[in-house]
Amino acid sequence: MTRTDDLVVIGAGPYGLSIAAHAAGAGLGVRVLGRPMASWRDHMPDGMYLKSEPWSSSLSAPDGRHTLADYCATRGTAAEHGTPLPIGTFSAYGMWFARHAVPEVEEVTVTEVTPHGGGFRVHTAEGPPLLARTVALAVGVMPFVHHPRALRDLPPAHYSHSSGHRGLARFAGSEVAVLGAGQAALETAALLAEQGARPCLVARRARLNWNTLPQPLSRPPLRALREPHSGLGTGWRSWVWSELPWAVHRLPAATRERIAATALGPAGAWWLRDRFERRVPALLGHRLHRATAVGDRTRLELTSRSGEPLVLDASHVIAATGFTPDLDRLELLDAGLRAALETVGQSRTPELSAGFESSWPGLFFAGLLTAPSFGPSMRFVHGAGFTAGRLVGGVRRRLGARGPLPGSTGAARTDRATAGHPKTYLR
Template identity: 85%
Template sequence: MDDLVVVGAGPYGLSIAAHAAGAGLDVRVLGRPMASWRDHMPDGMYLKSEPWSSNLSAPGGRHTLADYCAARGMSAEHGTPLPIGTFSAYGLWFARQAVPEVEEVTVTEVAPHGEGFRIHTAEGPPLLARTVALAVGVMPFVNHPAALYDLPPTHYSHSSGHRDLSRFAGLEVAVLGAGQAALETAALLAENGARPCLVARRSRLNWNTVPQPLRRPPLRALRDPHSGLGTGWRSWAWSELPWAVRRLPAPTRERIAATALGPAGAWWLRERFERRVPALLGHRLHRAVAVGERTRLGLTTAAGESVVLDTAHVIAATGFTPDLARLELLDAGLRAALATVGGAGTPELGPGFESSWPGLFFAGLLTAPSFGPSMRFVHGAGFTAGRLVKGVRKRLGARGPLPGSAGGARPDRSTAGNPSTYLR
């Protein structure tokens, strides 16, 4: 039986595994490394956050993005956007350097088993663990506008569903949304020969400003501090004080998670977008109807006027909605028993990211209503990994030493996956 099984091998899962291994825990990592970044983001996309705030986390601050780039003669400079492909490659390198071997299996169920958990996969026998950390990323929580649900599946998709946008060359594509994903998807569509049109409820688009230099006069730095989530004291608080956010009343935390750091485009994208993409701003989608192989969208302006948009395809760049009900790999009974944050449908968590079910930990998007908006970004992985592993160690200590354990030494994997071995 393993001390900890981490489900998910993105920035959060890999960071947790690195800290767990550094703490001497017997840890296994299940999932495809950096899957969301490698499989669900189109060619040509860039990282919106600054390179120095996009590190995965290992004990001692080792294996940073700057380390990876420097060793390859590449730059990771403040104010210079980094290609998603470079960041994905960095994550794979981090996995090789700092994490026990990642097992590329598909987890189908996590269920209670005695004082621990049984983890079922599509590829082999179940595993048993004393604690589990669910770092499943954002893909289980894809959000589509309800108006699209009646369309045939071929008529619409989510922005996270495209690795190659060249398939839309020559076609009209309506892109729904006003955030970075919508704006960059629309720009990339245009650059790949498509004819995109952005549709957004907002009356105006927000654009981030060019980042201020890292080195500035002290008074200016004090007035507008840098942080992993941007400049300004509000961003600094979300970035550096997740523990303080957790102490706020649940309704306040829910509101912060839902509204802080709202939709905005990166400064370096603005010219590319405005030069090539028309936008219908202040238009709300209320109906979508398939007409042959095309789609007719019914839109309503702020003044109540009706507008019809005919298009070949609809891409919803409408983000992700964290909700335990969508986490189908988690045993239904366990899921229903979890304490949640108000009406958010997300788990209420202790200071070590442990849920109300002993030994079950969460990381990433589902933790934003507990710890704040930094949990929606790579930057939050550092805070999460250290605190979560501390929580795991506390939980393991409360349960007492594992029979036959030897200070966290990894057991012989020849017995792994054999329930009779675990249960004897």
């Protein structure tokens, strides 16, 4: 007889792992499907750094343990305020968290999630389907990669997305146009220059925004009150987005859409500015309206804000143009189920309850797709803590229990986070 799990978490990045840790701590029979930290391990070039401060970049466990600082202490290093952290260190931390705070992650590829009875059937490429009473989709950003429309008719070899590169050394000696004005664009361009390429940044914005050097954690009380620290930066506006996602959720849909689209817009990290400005030329205030392949090169036709045309030729184009949350791109979710979901205003993102449950009972969402419901913190690792606790609470309410669930068919497992004090997951 096929067992039915209380919760299947699809995705094993910071959100999926945090949800699984909270679900296991609540006594739920939970399975986690996916490649741990896949976006961080597979889709970011060597040499990149974490933009957020280390103290605001921990994954979330219900007991507050297994923080980034805890991991660094086991390695004899420190995650210090005001010191950028290598992406490789953060990825390794996520893998460590998966080993210590989460039931074993199953590295399978989910191909389809379909309704089944009062729950769901989860199909994978590696074996028979799984049954779940509830499902949490924490699929990260990769399904939502955005390419400017002008690039989409180019041959695939002529352009790529910034998330498509594990390394940039192959561009040494080549002219590369980098599109965008956010951290991904600025850091990609700087890394290209440092590895021997000849990058040029192209951005619609008339000026680049740079974050300022972070203020000390310990400051005079009045200064701290005027500009409080938060997981998303310094200042009251950042504090609201960071600490009050529940309040954002109560706003009208149109307001939430606007906040998700405009709050905490593109900006570069303070530690990147000198590296970028010394080595990378930039065409600011220019809009791309056409791209054509000319032999093995790409010709970009640009227009300035004053309407003046400009042509830029490049060996390759890298679009560091972010991600567009859109349910229609979530192809692993049954098409009929997708079409039935209530959405936020005019967007194609799911309208969610306070517990991250969609209008389809038992189907929960986490991460980028939830930003129009809970605000911009859902675009950052810092949002995983708020999400995990609230979402697992929503799962427990859906299941109708507040502890180990009689009738749950999750296999009996030991919580590796509390070695020596095993928890039992009931059959």
